[in-house]
Amino acid sequence: MFKISYPLKVKIIARPAQREVLTTISFCTLMNGNSLIPKTIVALIVFLILISGSAVMVESKDEIEARNKAIVQASFVAWTAGTGSPFDLLADDVTWTIVGNSVVSKTYPTRDAFMHEVIQPFNARMRIGLKPTIRNIYADGNTVIIFFDASGTARDGKPYVNTYAWFFDMRDKKVVKASAFFDSVEFNEFWQRVFPKTPGNSE
Template sequence: MTQPTETNRALITKAFEGLRHGDPSQFMPLFDEDIEWRVMGSSAWSKHAKGLAAVERDLVGPLFARFAGPYLNIPELILADGDHVVVLAKGDAQTVEGNRYDNDYCFVFRMADGKIVEVREYMDTVLADKALGRGD
């Protein structure tokens, strides 16, 4: 494997080890100022946010406001190839209403200079709408 591949894999692995325990402190600093995050699908939670401020305002903030406690994201598989790292993961959270939100995810990260510059997030969007609400 090439050095960028292993470096990128190590950064994402460390970030997800924190998320496994509800600690985003290794994940959030990886976001590039110009990050683009796409939540794929056609639900209320499907979005395309450009820039760190938009990701925090339109994705991270509203999502974490729906949780009663820590949000865990447990990696099941991490694959890396050059600038790309793919993570299969399982969410573990409870909503403020007491409902379970345990979604399955596939994240495709594109890295540049040790930062996440692009994310494509695939998940069960019907489950997201059902457990988290449609944002109405």
Template structure:
């Protein structure tokens, strides 16, 4: 039986291999995805299209290649899964984007209904949006 921990791990394993499709397929149509802070990528995005247009495409446009996640651990409690991970990528600014993530995902009927990313927001601005 596939658990929500397995689902989240599988999604981010695919993202690390450069394939965002499993992530998109795992999102509920009415997903709410929040990036903390006040960066250009911060906010709460509602619905798949808004997540795509407001978060995933803008993020991808600032990266020079895929973002590769290394998992520390997954903690589950019912429909909630917490993923602790680090990630490495190169930004189009030429700077490394090596961030630490605490992602809290809430599943509903096997799909991600809510997600909050707790990340180093200063690094988002410095690496992804500040020219050398």
């Protein structure tokens, strides 16, 4: 539903949330010779804009945070169940930065680069894949922070255990920027001790 008044204002009432978004549209003076275009014509133009979908409902900050948090949490549940992972949320052009002094610390400019240089070699070093245990998830606007432990078994039979903090910047239900923190000493020892599984190195 919308209401029109002069100076021209369009009030969009979103139901069932009963949320009102008030947008003021400024028009230049529309002249036809020396006469103004009738108000009914202007009202008709606004109505056509609204029904064409040009008027977009604005989500509140709480709704954005709840949506993003739920999406990320679901991806961790899928990771635990072996049916998916948070990496499924990465946009193709995501930038993933590993902070610290680990052997893989740098910024990866795309999803493919990150998966090829970090995740695939990591998984190739594991006998039993990494599984997460979430300590907490926080959301602030379009940013989701995941604080979690993860553990698995390396190819040499020794456990790998680390604690992570991931910061995800979300847009359109995708991760467009990520920063990762973890224990670099634990990671480096594992990475240098265990050789990845290859066709010629299957044991």
